[in-house]
Amino acid sequence: MSQLWSSSTSPENESRPRRDSKVRHPGRRFAQMVKLKPEFVDKYKEVHAAVWPEVLKQIRDCNIVDYSIFHDPETGILFASFKYVGYDYAGDMERMRENPKVREWWKMTDCMQESLVPGAKDSESGEPSWWKPVEEVFYTP
Template sequence: MSNTTRPEAKRIHQIIKLKPEHYEAYKECHAKVWPEVLQRIKSSHIEDYSISYDPSTNILFASFKYTGTNFEEDMEAIRQDARTREWWKMTDGYQQSLNLRAVSSEMGGVNGTPAWWKELEEVFYVA
């Protein structure tokens, strides 16, 4: 019997505003996410990732589970990934951050810059 146990997943929920004129482009690019971006997400211990859209408010809602042991290190690995940064440059143009003074996905959290996506508090969960 192994002593290794999987860490308890950290559930993350975030929102951002989608510029309505970019709805089709945003949906299209997410139908064909670049394989390198998907691999980086998986390598950084992100699972069960989804993005939903509310057309009445133009809000995108993202939810995922983080199953690794060093969240900051894994998020930095994503930030340093060249292909992911290219992806963000494209998708950030479709979005409007709800965090004041946010600059971009790439700069989110760097030197006190707010995250591009606004993180939400989970108030209820049942498995």
């Protein structure tokens, strides 16, 4: 996902990025779904109105931006979307999983949800994913 640019070191090329400079990824969009158990709707909204600062920091540190979760009360579906702007998605998601506060958050919120992915155990396990990935079929910036 990262790009390394090459340039000579001559003065006329100083405006170009140097060979070792990284260019921030413009963003890869993700969307996911999970089902919210009806008895936890109010609690789920309550905890997301005050997400733990350590969890928010880890999300930012793992290069996730523009993160939203929507709820459809008729179906119970939670729909999440976010943009990943880092260089190593798999590595950043592993760093996310390594954070004890994030794992504690997942344990709390997973019990309020039902995965739509056959064989999924929880958010911490990783594969198969707890939240079902959804294919983007249209986008206009």
